[in-house]
Amino acid sequence: MTIARPRQSGKRKLAAPAAQSSRSPKSSQLALNMLTGRGPRTGGVRKGAFRNIYGAQSLEKIRAIREGVAPAAVDVIAEAMGAPQEVVIRGLGIPKSTWARKRQNDSPLEKSQSELVVGLATLIGQVESMLGEEAGEDAAKWFYKWAQDPVPALGGRRPTELLDTKEGQQVVGTLLSAIEAGTYQ
Numbered sequence: 001m002t003i004a005r006p007r008q009s010g011k012r013k014l015a016a017p018a019a020q021s022s023r024s025p026k027s028s029q030l031a032l033n034m035l036t037g038r039g040p041r042t043g044g045v046r047k048g049a050f051r052n053i054y055g056a057q058s059l060e061k062i063r064a065i066r067e068g069v070a071p072a073a074v075d076v077i078a079e080a081m082g083a084p085q086e087v088v089i090r091g092l093g094i095p096k097s098t099w100a101r102k103r104q105n106d107s108p109l110e111k112s113q114s115e116l117v118v119g120l121a122t123l124i125g126q127v128e129s130m131l132g133e134e135a136g137e138d139a140a141k142w143f144y145k146w147a148q149d150p151v152p153a154l155g156g157r158r159p160t161e162l163l164d165t166k167e168g169q170q171v172v173g174t175l176l177s178a179i180e181a182g183t184y185q
Contacts, residue, residue: 031062035121036108037070050080050139053118054125061118068108069117071099077121080140092116093164119169126173130180151175153184 006035021040033055053061074094089099094113102109126144128139148158153175154162162168178184 032056032064032118035069035073035114035118036064036067037072048128050121050125051128052125053121054123061122063116065111065114068111069114070106070108071103073117073121074099077117077124077140080124081138081144082141083144088120091160091163092120095106115166116169118165119166120163123163123169123173123176126176130176147172153178 023038026115033165035053067171069103075085078088081088086096091095092113093116098111098113108114124140128144131142145164150156152159153173159172159175162172175184
């Protein structure tokens with residue numbers, strides 16, 4: 001967000017944030033609702049859901065994070081990735097006992113944990129956007145497979161080792177952008 005020059009009156013006016021995507025706010029909202037448990041329970045991921053999360057406005061993502069992600073969203077993401085839920089929970093740094101308790105009580109994850117789940121869904125959406133419309137769940141599977149291997153640009157670390165922090169997720173997202181741009185093979 002940028003701050004515009006002060007007006008003559010000395011008051012500052014905040015400029016409107018730039019749009020991140022041409023996706024409709026409704027499709028982004030529906031996709032984020034999948035994570036918070038407010039959406040319809042369809043037993044899977046709707047086509048383009050991750051891409052819609054990737055393209056969602058920052059304020060929409062913040063709302064979902066503050067509201068809290070449903071523990072069941074981790075199951076949905078793990079299933080889309082073709083990964084065991086325990087691997088995803090551990091990879092995000094969420095204690096299994098906390099996840100199980102929240103799931104049993106049907107209560108949302110804490111804000112910091114929700115932020116990591118939204119971040120993972122965003123990364124999968126970034127891959128889905130890179131691979132195109134036909135990618136669907138294959139994008140989540142591609143991401144999981146790719147993230148298991150050591151990457152020289154990460155000092156030999158696996159991308160999965162960085163998913164437990166927001167900063168690490170940003171590093172992975174930057175690397176994916178470099179792959180898409182063709183500046184990293």
